[in-house]
Amino acid sequence: MPHKDCTKGHGAAGPSPAASATKGISRRALLKTGAAAAVATGFPAPMIWAQNIKDITITHIGQSYSTIPEIGARANEELGFRVEMQTAPDQTTHINRLLTQPNSVDVTDMPNTNLKYFQGRGVLMPVKTSDYKWFDKTIPLLTTGKYPDGTSATMEGMAPIKTQYWATQDAKDYSLAPTEWLVGVPMYYNADTLGVRPDLIGRPVDSWAELLNPEFAGKVALQDGTATGIADSAMALQALGEIDYADKGNMTRAEIDATIKKLIDYKKSGQFRSFWTNFDQSVQLMASGEVVLQSMWSPAVTEVRTRGIDCKYNGMKEGYRGWYIMMTAMSHLEGLKRDCAIEYMNWVNSGWAGAFISRQGFYNSVPENVKAFMSDNEYGYWYEGKPATEDILNPFGKVMEKAGITRDGGSLWDRMGNIGIWNTVMDEDRYLTRQWQSFLAA
Numbered sequence: 001m002p003h004k005d006c007t008k009g010h011g012a013a014g015p016s017p018a019a020s021a022t023k024g025i026s027r028r029a030l031l032k033t034g035a036a037a038a039v040a041t042g043f044p045a046p047m048i049w050a051q052n053i054k055d056i057t058i059t060h061i062g063q064s065y066s067t068i069p070e071i072g073a074r075a076n077e078e079l080g081f082r083v084e085m086q087t088a089p090d091q092t093t094h095i096n097r098l099l100t101q102p103n104s105v106d107v108t109d110m111p112n113t114n115l116k117y118f119q120g121r122g123v124l125m126p127v128k129t130s131d132y133k134w135f136d137k138t139i140p141l142l143t144t145g146k147y148p149d150g151t152s153a154t155m156e157g158m159a160p161i162k163t164q165y166w167a168t169q170d171a172k173d174y175s176l177a178p179t180e181w182l183v184g185v186p187m188y189y190n191a192d193t194l195g196v197r198p199d200l201i202g203r204p205v206d207s208w209a210e211l212l213n214p215e216f217a218g219k220v221a222l223q224d225g226t227a228t229g230i231a232d233s234a235m236a237l238q239a240l241g242e243i244d245y246a247d248k249g250n251m252t253r254a255e256i257d258a259t260i261k262k263l264i265d266y267k268k269s270g271q272f273r274s275f276w277t278n279f280d281q282s283v284q285l286m287a288s289g290e291v292v293l294q295s296m297w298s299p300a301v302t303e304v305r306t307r308g309i310d311c312k313y314n315g316m317k318e319g320y321r322g323w324y325i326m327m328t329a330m331s332h333l334e335g336l337k338r339d340c341a342i343e344y345m346n347w348v349n350s351g352w353a354g355a356f357i358s359r360q361g362f363y364n365s366v367p368e369n370v371k372a373f374m375s376d377n378e379y380g381y382w383y384e385g386k387p388a389t390e391d392i393l394n395p396f397g398k399v400m401e402k403a404g405i406t407r408d409g410g411s412l413w414d415r416m417g418n419i420g421i422w423n424t425v426m427d428e429d430r431y432l433t434r435q436w437q438s439f440l441a442a
Contacts, residue, residue, distance in 0.1 A: 056081040056340045061088055061097065062109040064279055065299060065360070066188070066325070070395070071353045079347060081340050090277065091225065098123060102330050106341050109187055109327045112163040113227040113425045120172045125329040125338075126181040133346045134366045135182075142186040142324065142365055143178065147417055153322075157231060157249030157422030160189065160324040171331075184326035185345045186365035188357060191320035191415040192228075195286055195296030195304075196312045208232070208316045209239035210293060217270050221285050221294035224275035226436045227423045231321050232295045233263055235420060239318050249424045253431055260435045264442045275440060279303075286311060295321075298361030301408075306398040313408040319420025320409075358382050359395040363412060385411030 060067060060083055067085040075083040088094035091110075095117055098105060102123045118124050129135045140146050145153055145161030153159060163183055167175040174183070196205045201216075211220060211232065222229045234248035243258055245251060251259065266272070273291050276282045282300045285291045287309055296313065304311040327348060329341050347353070354364030355373035359382070364370045371379050380386035385407060392401035409415040426432055 053081040053336065053340060056337055058083050058106045058337070058341050058344050059104065060085050060107050060109075060344070061094065061105045062086075063088060063091075063094070065297075065362070066109045066357070068356070068395075071356055074352055075344065075347060079340075079344060083344055098330075103332050105330050106333060106337070107327055107329050107345060109325055111227070111423060112160060112324045112326060113158045113423050115163045115183060116425045116429070119174070122171070122331055124171060124183065125331040125333055126166045126169055126171050126183070127185060127329060127342065127345070129180050129182055131342050132182060132185055134349050134369065137366045137368050138186050139365060139367065141416060142189065145176070147413065154319075154419050154421065155249075156247055156420070157322070157424035158227075158324075159322075159422050160186070164326075184328035185349065186324075187327050187348065188325045188362045188364060189323065189416070190298055190362050191315070191322055191409065191419060192295070192297065193313055193315050193320050193409070195282075195294055195301050196314070197286060197289065197292040197310065198312050199310045200289060200292045205293065205312075206314065206317050207239050208235035208318050211236040211295075212240060212266055212271060214269075214271070216293050218273050219290070219292045220272055221274045221276055221282070221291045222272060223282070223295050224277050224440060226429075226433050227425055228295065228321070228323075229275070230259070230432065230436060231421050231424055234259060235316070235318055235321065237262055239316075249421050250426045251428065251432070253428055256426075256428060256432050256435055260439050263439050267439065267442055302361050302394055302400055305400050306394055315409040315415060315418060316420075319418045320415060321421050321423065322416065322419035323423040356395050359393065363416070367412070381405075381407055383412045385409075385414055 058081065062085070064087055067087040069085070072083050072085040088097065091114065094110065095114055098108060098118070099121065135143070140148060141153055142160045142164060145159060147153060155162070161176060163174055165175040165179045166181040166183055167173040167179060169181055171181070194205065194208065194211065210216065222232060231249070234245060237243045237259060238245055238248060242262055243255065245255055274285055276285060279297065279300055282294065282296055283303045285294060286296065286300070287304050287307055298313065301311050301313045327345050329345065333341050349364065349366045349369060351369035351373040354366065354370040358364055358370055358374065359378065361382070363383070367383055374382070377389045378392065381388045381392050381401070387406045388401055388403050390403050391399045392405070394400045
């Protein structure tokens, strides 16, 4: 943030010769040294900088994929203020806390499918693009909805561009066209597909249709969350030719009814072994062999492999299911605490944390920064689709892949360039949620 913005509302009269002396001093330097840095440059520090930032705590609420102790420890070491991470047990609890206890949270990361529940509620704080240091280095898929070659990504489902910008500072409406107001800082994204136990199946699996193949009756699992489960199911039903959707990411009521009826029929015939809620459940189902094919997250596949169990994550011919996570700030933030929150949001994408998360199989929004914190072997494997020249380790030092292996699906753009649908929240979300619960209870 430019220095003049830091003083806004605290008596600053505008640029001065003394202010120019601070040119080149980063927000982090000012935050870490407070008034001392200002005095050393001759700048008359506003009262806000007199507070020592070691007394500032930024509460970050997120999911298990992001609120990782090692990342929190690194942030506390580098930033000079404290970051307290808290993990929400599930998406519903996460959303409810943000809506009912917003002042207990400072920043949060969440799937963009959750953002519909916050539109117009005054809970989230717009972030100016000028406050986000890495905006110009962020991949265009997230900032313009286009691939590096200029082609447009699918808009079926909740494509990142649908929730990336507020139309105006009042944060009431989203804008498909870029504005100066970010809904949140782009963080992680990925191309998900079906996890497969090739040792138990014994043949190639290359279509979402296999999810509903009677050959695997009783050995298939779905995620129980509506945003993901309905997208996977629609990919399978469309691949089978059982339903032809106008837009499977935003179904009509008639399409929802047809989809749920089909799924209930498959459930009653014994197709599904389980409906998993969290990471650990999906890992256990696959590692134990209870299921041989299921919708999975990339880190879950990673965990299965670290146990020495063969688990494939190949792209299906109909495309991947994409998803997107951003970090948002809460509207109650002001003064020094607001600046610390924005500094933390910038830090998250400065490289180290993104590299840590990338070793789980996720992608970071600023690959250039991540590359500096990964070996050539790691970056080549995870982002460039190159064969590993050495063993690939997960974030915690366990061997996940042996030298010579290439990442399932290939490079970043081989995978993200083939999205068939994004995780979704539909216009008929409430109706769909009721119908989905009827399916789960059938």
